[in-house]
Amino acid sequence: MTDLLQVDNLTKRFGGLLASNALNLRVAKGETHALIGPNGAGKSTLMNQLSGEIAPTEGKIRFKAQDITGLPVYARTALGIARSYQMTTIFNGFSALENVMLAVQAHQGHSFHFWSNARKESSLRSPAADLLARVGLQSRANVLASNLAHGEQRQLEIAMALASEPELLLLDEPLAGMGIEDSAQIIQLLETLKQHHTILLIEHDMNAIFSLADRVSVLVYGTVIATGTVDEIRANAEVQKAYLGAKQEEKGFQHA
Numbered sequence: 258m259t260d261l262l263q264v265d266n267l268t269k270r271f272g273g274l275l276a277s278n279a280l281n282l283r284v285a286k287g288e289t290h291a292l293i294g295p296n297g298a299g300k301s302t303l304m305n306q307l308s309g310e311i312a313p314t315e316g317k318i319r320f321k322a323q324d325i326t327g328l329p330v331y332a333r334t335a336l337g338i339a340r341s342y343q344m345t346t347i348f349n350g351f352s353a354l355e356n357v358m359l360a361v362q363a364h365q366g367h368s369f370h371f372w373s374n375a376r377k378e379s380s381l382r383s384p385a386a387d388l389l390a391r392v393g394l395q396s397r398a399n400v401l402a403s404n405l406a407h408g409e410q411r412q413l414e415i416a417m418a419l420a421s422e423p424e425l426l427l428l429d430e431p432l433a434g435m436g437i438e439d440s441a442q443i444i445q446l447l448e449t450l451k452q453h454h455t456i457l458l459i460e461h462d463m464n465a466i467f468s469l470a471d472r473v474s475v476l477v478y479g480t481v482i483a484t485g486t487v488d489e490i491r492a493n494a495e496v497q498k499a500y501l502g503a504k505q506e507e508k509g510f511q512h513a
């Protein structure tokens with residue numbers, strides 16, 4: 258399988274702290290790759306460097322064999338990388354459809370003006386409606402974003418990330434703060450998305466990882482200590498020692 262994303266020797270220092278420490282990672286085209294690791298292991302810092310929000314201290318990031326280490330966020334988006342955030346990025350005072358229309362507009366290369374003429378609006382409405390349908394929110398198009406349920410807001414964020422037609426989706430804890438029902442709905446959505454996108458996913462919910470991930474990388478102290486299938490990771494003694502350890506039962510690693 259071809260590697261879509263190659264990360265070599267990635268190092269990020271925050272003062273004396275090495276949040277990424279000579280980190281190596283490969284994400285193959287078409288796979289869903291989960292990143293797990295204890296709190297503070299450096300998962301979000303890695304995502305921030307992949308999306309271009311923060312610059313590494315050292316190392317190289319390549320996407321489709323192109324060195325993107327020095328590129329800003331918008332240039333990476335144009336190449337096919339999109340991120341859905343752990344923190345909400347939606348406009349609460351706009352409807353679900355209008356939020357996605359803004360995302361489509363941003364992708365179409367217009368600056369972030371709010372629309373002013375009807376013709377342009379109709380050219381945004383139809384792709385935005387399609388994107389809402391792709392995440393299962395078609396019946397909620399005209400609901401104000403602030404009135405959407407928590408799970409629906411995450412669906413909306415994913416629709417907005419899809420507006421740039423990404424090849425690689427970076428998802429930072431898409432199930433954070435969700436109840437069982439909402440989680441199940443998002444897992445189902447991700448099952449569909451993984452058929453068309455390569456996904457790099459930070460997630461603490463092990464059940465989601467079991468059902469979604471083709472491969473898992475374990476991050477500890479800013480370094481990937483193991484990469485493999487779910488079964489390989491479960492059987493890895495170093496992973497058990499460094500991360501899973503006493504939490505195994507609780508996290509469901511033995512029963513899945």
Ligand SMILES: Nc1ncnc2c1ncn2[C@@H]1O[C@H](COP(=O)(O)OP(=O)(O)OP(=O)(O)O)[C@@H](O)[C@H]1O
Nearest residue numbers: 271274275276294295296297298299300301302303
């Ligand atoms: N902007 C920053 N300035 C200084 N230190 C930072 C900054 N961002 C992150 N860190 C530190 O870097 C380390 C890695 O943090 P990061 O948020 O990447 O971990 P994480 O694996 O995503 O954790 P969690 O699972 O809790 O979200 C932590 O010790 C954190 O305090």
